[in-house]
């Protein structure tokens with residue numbers, strides 16, 4: 001009986017994203033119990049053997065800011081800015097969203113993510129038990145968590161119920177199962193949660209050892225509104241509430257001052273969402289400056305009703321274009337961009353010890369990219385090829401926790417035609 005559960009052999013390129021950025025040629029990976037146990041030049045033998053001849057093998061992409069259930073509202077709020085978008089989308093959500101609809105939308109989102117090579121998402125949405133169930137059914141490594149608003153919201157929860165629910169979240173998460181993820185609490189924003197409530201969340205995060213995900217400084221009007229109400233920046237409010245003492249992932253972080261950046265360094269990471277930011281005309285995050293401040297910069301798509309898809313490949317491309325436009329092409333480093341979508345994403349989420357690179361001891365979250373296409377030859381610069389030429393249709397196979405969840409461009413977990421029928425029926429109510 002083979003000692004390995006899975007062997008990935010003959011990878012033409014093995015992009016490790018390890019600390020020295022090694023790219024290995026004609027290598028194999030051995031996987032046991034979902035963990036990478038061997039990376040070797042020799043042919044390996046597993047219970048399942050995957051032939052990666054002609055393919056590029058890389059870590060799964062990490063999407064650090066999204067709202068998967070909002071796939072159901074794709075294209076529903078066009079031609080508006082952030083505030084106009086929220087108005088339109090919150091009304092539509094009121095009409096159709098409940099736990100089972102959120103689960104359905106998340107299943108669709110998780111399927112889209114996986115088929116495009118994303119293996120981990122940080123997903124902020126209501127009904128996190130339902131969304132988590134939907135994402136796990138698709139095979140995604142899904143970081144969910146309780147969301148917080150001052151007002152009851154669609155789930156009808158008053159503040160004390162939200163806090164009680166959040167206390168029980170680690171238990172609930174454990175019961176649903178799926179690939180291992182850290183505990184997160186997700187206050188929506190500083191314009192939807194009061195400073196007192198944010199302090200309460202910080203105390204709870206200390207108690208249950210949770211990380212934080214929150215929308216921060218997405219556009220100028222948000223900063224102005226928050227300044228009018230509290231005479232501070234959103235980052236100041238986070239700091240004063242104690243939330244910056246926890247690991248904190250900023251959704252967007254487009255408009256951050258030098259003093260914001262100084263306050264963030266150490267614990268906060270920015271989930272840079274260039275597609276959403278450009279489409280809603282929210283502004284352009286100066287990520288070169290963030291990096292100089294030692295801030296971890298990761299990438300995200302945002303939800304489908306603002307940026308219309310969950311595809312991390314154009315996000316990488318746009319992030320690159322904006323760096324070139326903002327800071328000069330000499331600061332555009334395709335390898336760095338690819339790392340933002342992999343190991344830096346994992347670092348931002350506090351998961352760099354388990355995912356984000358292909359190294360012995362890490363979980364086997366792995367994608368195979370078919371290189372045998374007109375737009376991917378010849379290869380002069382592998383990372384430029386990945387960031388500026390490759391796309392989601394090039395991802396042929398995906399493994400999460402050592403399980404093959406996409407095989408030959410199709411999900412091994414979900415029946416798409418059934419999902420399509422379910423989505424069509426549900427959307428008929430909108």
Ligand SMILES: [Zn+2]
Nearest residue numbers: 215251302303
């Ligand atoms: Zn968002």
